[in-house]
Amino acid sequence: METVFAGVDLGGTKIAAALGHADGRVLHSKTIPTLSGEGPERVLARIVELVNGLAAEGGPRPAALGIGVPGLVDSRTGFIRFLPNLEGQWRGVAAGAFLEHALGMPVRILNDARCAAFSELLRGHGRLYPSFVLFTLGTGIGGGIVIDGKLRLGPLSAAGEIGHQTMMANGPLCGCGNDGCLEAIASGPAIARAAGCVNAAEAAGAARNGDVRAQRAFREAAMYLGIAAANLVTALHPDAILFSGGMAELADLLLMPVRAAINERVRMFPADGVAVRRAAAGPQAGLLGALALHAESNRLGF
Ligand SMILES: [Zn+2]
Numbered sequence: 058m059e060t061v062f063a064g065v066d067l068g069g070t071k072i073a074a075a076l077g078h079a080d081g082r083v084l085h086s087k088t089i090p091t092l093s094g095e096g097p098e099r100v101l102a103r104i105v106e107l108v109n110g111l112a113a114e115g116g117p118r119p120a121a122l123g124i125g126v127p128g129l130v131d132s133r134t135g136f137i138r139f140l141p142n143l144e145g146q147w148r149g150v151a152a153g154a155f156l157e158h159a160l161g162m163p164v165r166i167l168n169d170a171r172c173a174a175f176s177e178l179l180r181g182h183g184r185l186y187p188s189f190v191l192f193t194l195g196t197g198i199g200g201g202i203v204i205d206g207k208l209r210l211g212p213l214s215a216a217g218e219i220g221h222q223t224m225m226a227n228g229p230l231c232g233c234g235n236d237g238c239l240e241a242i243a244s245g246p247a248i249a250r251a252a253g254c255v256n257a258a259e260a261a262g263a264a265r266n267g268d269v270r271a272q273r274a275f276r277e278a279a280m281y282l283g284i285a286a287a288n289l290v291t292a293l294h295p296d297a298i299l300f301s302g303g304m305a306e307l308a309d310l311l312l313m314p315v316r317a318a319i320n321e322r323v324r325m326f327p328a329d330g331v332a333v334r335r336a337a338a339g340p341q342a343g344l345l346g347a348l349a350l351h352a353e354s355n356r357l358g359f
Contacts (some may be wrong), residue, residue: 063108063119063162065343066169067091067100069142069196073344074107076119081180081345085111091096094144097137098104101152105159119164122156125172125343127197132214135166141232142197147285165359166349169193171217172248172346173301173338174201175208179349181337186296190289191336192219192282194304194311197232197332198240204293208357219289220244224281226229239285243278245304251277261307275310282311283318289330290323301336308335 059078066073072091077083089107093100114119128140128147135153156164165332167175170193171237177183177191187206193199198220202209209216220240221233228237229247241247245257249273252260263271286298298319300312316333323331350357 058117060120060352061117062348062351063122064344064346064350065104065108065113065122065124066172066344066347067104067124067143067155068169069093072100072104072107073341074104074111075344075348076114076116077348079349080177083345083350084116085114085346086344087111091143093147095151096145097147097152100145101150101155102159105156108160119162121165121351122160123172123347124152124156124164124166125169125347126152126166127169127199129215130166130168130211132165132167132210132357135164137166138213151192151235165353165354167347167350168199168214169343170199171201171208171210171214171244172344172350173199173336173342174203174217174346175349175353176338176342177201177299177301177326177336177347178206178208178356179353180345181342182332182334183295186299186332188293188295189299190286190293190295191220191299191301192305193302194243195245196304198244202289202293202295203287204295210357210359211311213324219285222285222288224285239281243282248274248304249276256309257304261310263345264310274330275307276314279311279314280318283315284322286315286333287319287322287328290319290328291325294326294328295331297332297334299334299336301338301342305335 200219225237231238
């Protein structure tokens, strides 16, 4: 019988869970609200209930659980250092040990953007591009860097935080504590704020309808996103720069200017061979990456 795994994508507003195979075939799935304000203990207990509930729906019991989380986690120990965008005290939480004990199965945890990059490596454009940089564009800007078919994690599993590159010396304060990060300038909320809109989708509609302020907000964000991407091309010369998340749909407002910025700003070598594309792994990339964490852990080195 084929081995079944559990995958969980812990988000700011909802927890998505699935049982399925490491190759991405999902058998059962369920989504519940995160209610992170109740604190890590309650949220982790809810994840246990969720996984046990899915397992009770039939089929073999999962062999292991993989989780994607929105922040800093040491994947070798399962210790959550900090989840900045979640309400509650998400600092120094021994989530891996708690869940392994409660569920009686191995648990692996990875940052959610790195989960999405891992998914892209296994089943998306990674099959075509051995080296790529993935930006996840949404409420925050996350990322993952894949070099020669290997996701770069670094000693704290924190490598790839490309949304926290300093773009302006005295720019707006970022959630990480630094000033002028790319995330503070080009994330969905940052664009919406600059456009005077409720969210990035409304800002995109306004920009396309000729609203000058919204157009300027997108132009600014795209310029900095383009500079960040061009710097990564200069540093790594990847085969592709990929974008996922809700805002990656805004090709005309963000992706095309990024392409132009790379062509304009990478002068040391011809960069027109570097593809700039939307990620292929789809909106469930993070969840599917989590589902594959245990079976493919040798590719991650933990
Ligand atoms: Zn930052």
